[in-house]
Amino acid sequence: MKFLRIQDARALLVVAVLGVPPAALAEILVGQSAGFTGGQAQYSKDVKTGIQAHLEAVNRAGGVGGQLIKLITEDDKGNREQVVANTKKLIEKDNVLALIGYTSGAGTEGALPLIESARVPMLSPATGNAAIREGFHRFLFHSRAGYGDEMRRIVDTLALIGLQRFALVFLQDTTANRKVMEEALTANNLKPVTALGLDRNAKDFGPAVDALLKANPQAILFITNARPLVEVVRGMKKRNYTGEFVSSSFAGVGFLEELKDDAVGVKVSQVLPPPSKTNLRLVREFREQLGQVDPQAKPNYTNFEGYIAARILVEGLRRAGRNPTRERFVSALEGMKEIDLGGYVIGFTPKDHNGSRFVDIGVFNPKKQLVF
Numbered sequence: 001m002k003f004l005r006i007q008d009a010r011a012l013l014v015v016a017v018l019g020v021p022p023a024a025l026a027e028i029l030v031g032q033s034a035g036f037t038g039g040q041a042q043y044s045k046d047v048k049t050g051i052q053a054h055l056e057a058v059n060r061a062g063g064v065g066g067q068l069i070k071l072i073t074e075d076d077k078g079n080r081e082q083v084v085a086n087t088k089k090l091i092e093k094d095n096v097l098a099l100i101g102y103t104s105g106a107g108t109e110g111a112l113p114l115i116e117s118a119r120v121p122m123l124s125p126a127t128g129n130a131a132i133r134e135g136f137h138r139f140l141f142h143s144r145a146g147y148g149d150e151m152r153r154i155v156d157t158l159a160l161i162g163l164q165r166f167a168l169v170f171l172q173d174t175t176a177n178r179k180v181m182e183e184a185l186t187a188n189n190l191k192p193v194t195a196l197g198l199d200r201n202a203k204d205f206g207p208a209v210d211a212l213l214k215a216n217p218q219a220i221l222f223i224t225n226a227r228p229l230v231e232v233v234r235g236m237k238k239r240n241y242t243g244e245f246v247s248s249s250f251a252g253v254g255f256l257e258e259l260k261d262d263a264v265g266v267k268v269s270q271v272l273p274p275p276s277k278t279n280l281r282l283v284r285e286f287r288e289q290l291g292q293v294d295p296q297a298k299p300n301y302t303n304f305e306g307y308i309a310a311r312i313l314v315e316g317l318r319r320a321g322r323n324p325t326r327e328r329f330v331s332a333l334e335g336m337k338e339i340d341l342g343g344y345v346i347g348f349t350p351k352d353h354n355g356s357r358f359v360d361i362g363v364f365n366p367k368k369q370l371v372f
Contacts (some may be wrong), residue, residue: 003363031072034048053303083106084110122309130149144272165193170197220232249269280343312355337349
């Protein structure tokens with residue numbers, strides 16, 4: 001007895017229920033490179049789960065124009081060169097229509113020349129990396145605010161209450177992020193008391209703690225992944241530092257649980273509405289669809305970001321029409337001037353691919369809650 005593959009059976013169901021001709025059933029292929037192993041493994045898994053939550057809901061309903069959407073994922077381990085290699089494979093071997101949900105800012109930067117040469121659209125890299133926002137890239141679309149937006153909001157807020165001594169902590173392989181931190185200070189007529197570039201994979205962050213304590217800042221701003229942030233906060237609290245810790249959205253929010261009691265008072269900027277805000281239609285739909293794809297998944301900012309990326313992808317595909325091409329998909333996205341997804345507004349134009357400037361700041365309170 002011959003059994004049908006799941007996707008084949010699903011395709012036949014679309015034919016039977018919707019009367020879609022077989023020629024229209026070719027899958028729409030989209031590709032993702034993310035660090036599914038290594039220091040960003042959980043973050044990358046969450047982004048992928050969020051993307052899958054909406055794509056599977058769309059496929060259950062018959063896809064887009066009768067075409068099912070297939071996500072092809074590749075593990076880059078957070079390595080810039082592997083991101084480029086994966087991108088080349090997704091474009092040339094898999095012939096994806098578009099790329100989505102990359103988790104490495106440095107890797108996305110490295111892959112940009114390849115993306116632009118092949119004229120393949122990339123949607124929603126899950127990073128606010130400043131380097132990939134310095135110039136206009138026709139095939140790159142952002143669905144979240146950048147780190148520059150986050151730092152300006154953070155510094156403006158803290159300077160308003162009188163803080164003047166800021167220390168900057170960033171990853172040494174993403175120097176553009178340091179630039180936007182310094183620009184946020186400059187806009188408030190301030191200069192950093194120290195600026196530390198860290199190795200994201202370092203084993204010992206003791207020297208960083210020493211340098212920060214010596215500089216005696218009133219606030220320490222971070223654009224790093226979770227591990228350096230955890231080690232520095234823990235080390236400084238152990239040595240009785242009482243100033244402010246403020247993280248960009250880069251680190252996610254999972255690090256707060258790892259810090260336990262040391263997380264109290266830590267501030268975090270976010271570029272999305274809280275995924276617990278169920279009065280928003282977008283959040284309700286997200287939580288429902290996430291539960292369908294993974295009943296054990298806990299809603300968080302990271303899988304919510306992946307979900308929003310998939311919502312924008314699907315909206316663009318619908319606007320691009322049957323059997324979309326890469327160029328038609330790009331044009332469709334550029335025509336989405338203001339789309340309310342149900343509590344989160346996205347807008348692109350032919351000259352501006354920064355879909356959102358939304359930034360909010362929360363503080364982790366003694367009740368172990370991130371409050372905005």
